[in-house]
Amino acid sequence: MAKFTVRNLTFRYDDHLALQDVSLDIPANEITVIFGPAHAGKSTLLRCLNRLNDLIETEAIHLEGQILLDGEDIYAPRVDVTELRRRVGMVFAVPIPLPLSIYENVVYGLRMRGETSSSLLTERVERSLRQAALWDEVRDRLDEPGVLLSGGQQQRLCLARTLALEPDVILLDNPTSGLDPLSTAKVEASLRELKADYTVVFVPHSVQQAARVADTAVFLLNGQLIEAGPGERIFTRPREQRTEDYVTGRFG
Amino acid sequence: MRNREFVIEALIRVAGFSAIFFVVLIFLFLMREGVPAFWETSAGNFFGERWYPNEDLFGTLPLILGSLLVTLGAVVIALPLGLATAVFIRELAPGWLREILKPLVEILAGIPSVVLGFLGMVAVSPLVREWLNVPTGLTAFTGSLMLAYMSLPTIISVADDAIDAVPKAHRDGALALGATHWQTIWRVVLPAARSGVIIAVMLGIGRAIGETMAVMMVTGNAARIPQEWNALFFPARTMTATIAAEMGEVAQGSTHYHVLFAVGILLFAVTFVINAIASLVVIKGGPRRGGRLMG
Numbered sequence: 001m002a003k004f005t006v007r008n009l010t011f012r013y014d015d016h017l018a019l020q021d022v023s024l025d026i027p028a029n030e031i032t033v034i035f036g037p038a039h040a041g042k043s044t045l046l047r048c049l050n051r052l053n054d055l056i057e058t059e060a061i062h063l064e065g066q067i068l069l070d071g072e073d074i075y076a077p078r079v080d081v082t083e084l085r086r087r088v089g090m091v092f093a094v095p096i097p098l099p100l101s102i103y104e105n106v107v108y109g110l111r112m113r114g115e116t117s118s119s120l121l122t123e124r125v126e127r128s129l130r131q132a133a134l135w136d137e138v139r140d141r142l143d144e145p146g147v148l149l150s151g152g153q154q155q156r157l158c159l160a161r162t163l164a165l166e167p168d169v170i171l172l173d174n175p176t177s178g179l180d181p182l183s184t185a186k187v188e189a190s191l192r193e194l195k196a197d198y199t200v201v202f203v204p205h206s207v208q209q210a211a212r213v214a215d216t217a218v219f220l221l222n223g224q225l226i227e228a229g230p231g232e233r234i235f236t237r238p239r240e241q242r243t244e245d246y247v248t249g250r251f252g
Numbered sequence: 253m254r255n256r257e258f259v260i261e262a263l264i265r266v267a268g269f270s271a272i273f274f275v276v277l278i279f280l281f282l283m284r285e286g287v288p289a290f291w292e293t294s295a296g297n298f299f300g301e302r303w304y305p306n307e308d309l310f311g312t313l314p315l316i317l318g319s320l321l322v323t324l325g326a327v328v329i330a331l332p333l334g335l336a337t338a339v340f341i342r343e344l345a346p347g348w349l350r351e352i353l354k355p356l357v358e359i360l361a362g363i364p365s366v367v368l369g370f371l372g373m374v375a376v377s378p379l380v381r382e383w384l385n386v387p388t389g390l391t392a393f394t395g396s397l398m399l400a401y402m403s404l405p406t407i408i409s410v411a412d413d414a415i416d417a418v419p420k421a422h423r424d425g426a427l428a429l430g431a432t433h434w435q436t437i438w439r440v441v442l443p444a445a446r447s448g449v450i451i452a453v454m455l456g457i458g459r460a461i462g463e464t465m466a467v468m469m470v471t472g473n474a475a476r477i478p479q480e481w482n483a484l485f486f487p488a489r490t491m492t493a494t495i496a497a498e499m500g501e502v503a504q505g506s507t508h509y510h511v512l513f514a515v516g517i518l519l520f521a522v523t524f525v526i527n528a529i530a531s532l533v534v535i536k537g538g539p540r541r542g543g544r545l546m547g
Contacts, residue, residue, distance in 0.1 A: 052428060086429075090424075092428070096421055096422065096425050109429035112430065161429065
């Protein structure tokens with residue numbers, strides 16, 4: 001069943017055509033990997049899904065086509081964008097913990113939503129940190145500043161912070177770019193656990209990583225969707241020559 | 253070739269040192285002319301409540317308080333207005349409007365203060381008199397209004413640059429957590445731009461307290477101690493206006509002359525203290541800058 005349905009999405013900003021007539025389904029409870037070389041439009045596509053592109057130069061951007069989340073158009077006028085972003089969480093390439101304690105970092109989004117019940121917050125902290133595979137490392141020092149954690153831990157803290165809002169979908173924009181292989185493995189492992197409850201859309205660091213985590217893989221090139229399909233097929237028997245050239249390292 | 257290098261380097265060196273040299277020279281001159289005032293008048297007289305140079309009463313208290321009153325009034329008016337304008341220009345205004353507003357604000361900074369003083373005299377002060385129903389429109393409040401107007405461009409441009417310098421990742425992070433646009437501005441962007449915003453305010457204060465012409469033209473110039481709750485709506489006299497108004501008529505080398513320079517030293521000291529506080533605040537806030545998001 002498709003969580004997101006993208007129909008004929010064309011996205012332009014300034015005079016740059018970032019996405020060109022992209023259509024795809026993002027299945028629920030799977031890891032969908034969007035991969036491709038630089039400037040392929042991966043991040044732009046991701047940021048269309050939670051409308052984070054809305055704020056760049058409002059009149060210079062231009063979006064055509066439709067994006068449906070559970071069958072509803074997220075660009076419809078009556079959609080509450082803030083609410084949408086709570087449903088569709090996002091983790092970025094560079095983890096930016098708030099200069100608050102680990103605990104407060106995790107509940108930040110909840111507090112902004114107006115949540116005050118401390119039992120709910122505490123319960124949410126433990127659960128999100130467990131889901132992000134960080135709980136065992138920080139359980140005894142929840143009141144220490146989040147910025148003191150290592151890079152890999154910070155990234156999992158940002159993941160926990162997103163999970164605390166109980167989104168339906170988690171978008172990850174190259175979340176392991178600054179991490180060592182061990183931390184990367186931990187993040188990837190938590191993603192595999194998470195897909196039972198969430199829909200995960202993931203822009204990977206490399207083709208190898210894409211192949212490791214993908215249930216569904218989507219190959220973008222210069223803003224166009226070249227090929228999409230089950231991960232194992234895309235990475236072993238691609239139908240398109242350009243996909244094959246890219247996954248075998250002939251370019252990119 | 254090497255000779256040319258040497259000459260150019262020497263010239264740059266001279267230029268750099270001359271700037272320092274002149275600052276020191278000005279400072280020494282100020283000291284030489286001003287310090288004698290401290291033994292030519294008693295401390296009780298110098299910091300007294302009455303400024304009547306003709307009767308050898310050189311109480312600077314009304315002038316200091318006058319300056320502080322007018323400046324404080326200006327800051328209270330200009331700060332929220334300037335910050336709001338900066339936030340509007342950077343965060344809310346569509347691109348075309350921003351392209352118009354930015355240069356307009358900079359043009360505002362270029363209006364000569366005497367022109368503003370003139371405007372204040374003929375346009376603002378009658379309004380102040382009518383609306384507040386006070387005997388004269390030439391009040392400390394009128395001065396504050398003009399000063400606020402004059403420090404706005406400084407506050408807006410510097411605050412705008414500070415807000416612009418907040419990394420996009422901060423905004424994205426907050427928005428992606430479901431913060432509203434307003435929550436993002438208030439809790440993430442402004443705290444992250446904190447030190448820049450403080451500099452903006454301090455520069456604004458610096459401009460306000462040192463401003464002379466416009467203030468002299470609209471504050472009424474009565475050297476009285478502001479002690480009533482509504483002192484803001486009576487005439488006042490600032491340190492700068494006093495120096496500007498009296499320096500031309502004073503006999504060189506007289507006590508009055510030295511006292512005017514001493515007022516200059518006071519002004520210098522006040523500005524110095526404000527700047528020092530500003531740098532302290534900025535240095536303290538410094539290491540947290542960039543990563544700072546507040547709850």
